[in-house]
Amino acid sequence: MFQRLPDISGTTVHFSIDGKPTTGIEGDSVAAALLVAGHNAFRTTAVSGAERGPYCLMGACHDCYVEIDGTANQQACRIRLRDGMSVLTQHGKRDLGR
Amino acid sequence: MKRINGCQDIESTYDIIVVGAGPAGMNAASTASASGLSVLVLDENATVGGQIYRNVTASPLRDRSIVGPDYWQGEKIAARFEASACHYAPGAVVWHLDKERTIGVALGEASRIVSARHVIIATGAIERPFPVEGWTLPGVMTVGAAQILLKSSAAVPRGRAVLAGTGPLLWLYAWQCIQAGAPPSAILDTTPRGNWLSAMPHLPAFLSSPYLGKGLALLRAVRSKVRVVSGVTELAIKAHSPGLSIEFRRGSRSESIAADHVLLHQGVVPNVNLVSAAGCDLIWDETQAAWQPQTDAHGLSSVPGISIVGDGARIGGAELAAMRGEIMGQHLAQQLGGERRVDSNGAQLTPKVKAYERGRPFLDALYRPTQAFRVGAPSAIACRCEEITCGQITETVRALDVAGPNQIKAFLRTGMGPCQGRYCGATVSELIAAARGIPMSDINYYRLRSPVKPITLGQLASVPHNNEEAKFVQRI
The missing domain is CATH 3.50.50.60 (FAD/NAD(P)-binding domain)
Known part of the structure; x- marks a missing residue:
């Protein structure tokens, strides 16, 4: 997990991960907020069910997929954290229609 | 704007x-x-x-x-x-x-x-793919990824961070972590020792480029604060509850270090x-x-x-x-x-461009990763999306006489997951060239097709329905 440096700017953003309320700061990607909140594994893979977390954090590797507000397979590193967001870790393949 | x-x-x-x-x-x-x-x-x-x-x-x-x-x-x-x-x-x-x-x-x-x-x-x-065993484990990410967290979220690794690999970014990030009060616990330097020899002829040009001053002070500062293990020739990362362990070989000696984060980098x-x-x-x-x-x-x-x-x-x-x-x-x-x-001001820029260009051949030669770390060990995953190992690719190329990256897709699905080959393309082409014993100039890259990033059907359907756009959608 990652820790925030003490001397920073940015207002607090409230969101939930797997139903648990937590916070990040304005300007965080969803991935950054999850890593600071102590989540290294974001999903299990569709192929073998292995745990995965972010690898590149720049939109290229697609390993940071999570479900955001009901839509699965969202790149957590590319989406900005917003107040009230509901983020779910993903398990295996996404279901049809989500 | x-x-x-x-x-x-x-x-x-x-x-x-x-x-x-x-x-x-x-x-x-x-x-x-x-x-x-x-x-x-x-x-x-x-x-x-x-x-x-x-x-x-x-x-x-x-x-x-x-x-x-x-x-x-x-x-x-x-x-x-x-x-x-x-x-x-x-x-x-x-x-x-x-x-x-x-x-x-x-x-x-x-x-x-x-x-x-x-x-x-x-x-x-x-960042160049770094196919070592365990590079897909949670807690393992690129040095560039960790640096993005520092720049955009003011966050640094908590606990023991081991940096492994080669290249200027690795040293810069280590220095930044020291500045932030969270130095890495170790650096495993995979720069091949022989690179110094091949880089030497480019040293005079490098000395007259603007890179020198920055680099030396940074290297000195990092080496004085962090344990640096040079000449690392093998790496494997294992899940080791809690956290990770990184096993490495240096000369004839094998060692292992416990870590909470392993940050990999071997150039871009x-x-x-x-x-x-x-x-x-x-x-x-x-x-x-x-x-x-x-x-x-x-x-x-x-x-x-x-x-x-x-x-x-x-x-x-x-x-x-x-x-x-x-x-x-x-x-x-x-x-x-x-x-x-x-x-x-093109005329004014030209000498500046040339000054920076002078320094590159030295950096390219010094930080060129070995082929062993570019093609990975047989047990290491090459295609992260489809979970195909380097060994599977080599075996398939030999068994089925696979011509190149576009043929291997059909057999193993490498490069067909959501990252679309970004993190396996270079590895796969080098593996195929090595298995066939042919030069890289005889190998091509994945032929990529639209959409080059995953989009939803909704996004595709939202394209306005006039004649031009309809023709376009038919074309792709």
């Missing part, structure tokens, strides 16, 4: 469309726009800067000294872009580009088709997905051990009207990318007949 907040704000055509708002893209756009040409900049991030100046206009870091002065150079480039007349679409995903210079872009829930007289691809670099390579999908020719560059688009002296690709600038053309670093962007903007302003003359 006019901010584009949704597809409805995008014009149907521009003189120039730039993909990527890093130093090269921003400078090319600002300069071309100053001549009166209409310019649209499409960028995936929420703020300008690309990866090198990621979030430079909105970083939460209060203590600017932590990341060092080079990062803040991005502010000037961003400010000039902000003051330009460019249209700028943040959060825009370019999923299509073809030889007609037609672009498919997704923005929010919708998509639009937009075309340009000229397209500049400034999509920069990605051009991000060739969009150029490859657009049909631009790629070549294998042996000195940088990387695929690059073929470009002429002005950055023009093999496809008329599509240019490539910055690290996406050839790795040169932020300063060179910024200067080349500027020069490309000036060139296109002339070529496309911008109404106003841009004050051409």
